[in-house]
Amino acid sequence: MNIALLGYGKMGKTIEKIAQERNHTVVLKTTSSDDTIDLTKADVAIDFSIPSAAYVNIKTCIEQNTPVISGTTGWLHNYEDIVKLCNAKNGTFLYASNFSLGVNIFFELNKKLSQLMAKRSDYKVSLEEIHHTQKLDAPSGTAITIANTIIGQTDYNNWTLKKPALSEIKINAKRIENVPGTHSVTYDSKIDSIEIKHTAHNRKGFALGAIVAAEWIATKKGVFTMNDVLNIG
Structure with missing residues (x-):
């Protein structure tokens, strides 16, 4: 080819x-x-x-x-x-x-987890993404895909990089030298936390x-x- x-x-x-x-x-x-x-x-x-x-x-x-x-x-x-x-x-x-083949499997895990958590109002969801300092956009397209999937399955209606309202998902975007890409989704309550995470080791x-x-x-x-x-x- x-x-x-x-x-x-x-x-x-x-x-x-x-x-x-x-x-x-x-x-x-x-x-x-x-x-x-x-x-x-x-x-x-x-x-x-x-x-x-x-x-x-x-x-x-x-x-x-x-x-x-x-x-x-x-x-x-x-x-x-x-x-x-x-x-x-x-x-x-x-x-x-x-x-990444692994990330696309992670997308499906995120979709399933968001379905399971859709009515669990005692949990607040947040996202974190970490990329190398040369990446031009923030948040990453991957993080936006993750957030939009959650929005599609739950009562959340927006994502933000700032302090979130009750209906918003906070995305914490970090830029650190030589990090190919790390994405995590956390559901946090007063009792416990549930987290899924994908870490790329290289490109x-x-x-x-x-x-x-x-x-x-x-x-x-x-x-x-x-x-x-x-x-x-």
Whole structure:
């Protein structure tokens, strides 16, 4: 499979290494958005760029009929526009706030736990996410996905980085040098606490998940998520 890497930072380099280990070829590497790039040699594009570049990158791929997956966060105010374009062009698009296979299993655990805790008003839920200091957005897209899942299963109606109201979920976003990504959900009461946690040890899990998703999506049409790739949920 021929792969275009849109974004060639630390994650892009890790994806390239794993792609080569799985006998794929990287035919294009870009470090900024460019709607004139030629994707004719690529079977699939993987976008791990920056928020200001992601929308143009994804739009360009769809317009050039190149299946594209994106793990860039911070651009989702334009997500519905991309979905509409993808459907109009009969294109192929997959977005995930986190491509780690373990994190996507964690998402399902979070959903189930939030269902179990939905009517337990004696417990207050909170989230913590820790990432490296180069991460541009806060909270992380993964933390937002976790929070929105809880909101969808409970009476909470919003998340916040500030002091929360009773109907809000507090997200504590930390930036610490050389932390690939840690996410935890805690339900705390006067009697006890319940916590689930995912800790990434390096970037390989994210990169492997991106390659697995690219392999899965390359011959398909439509808008997908990692649940489709992993057949879960």
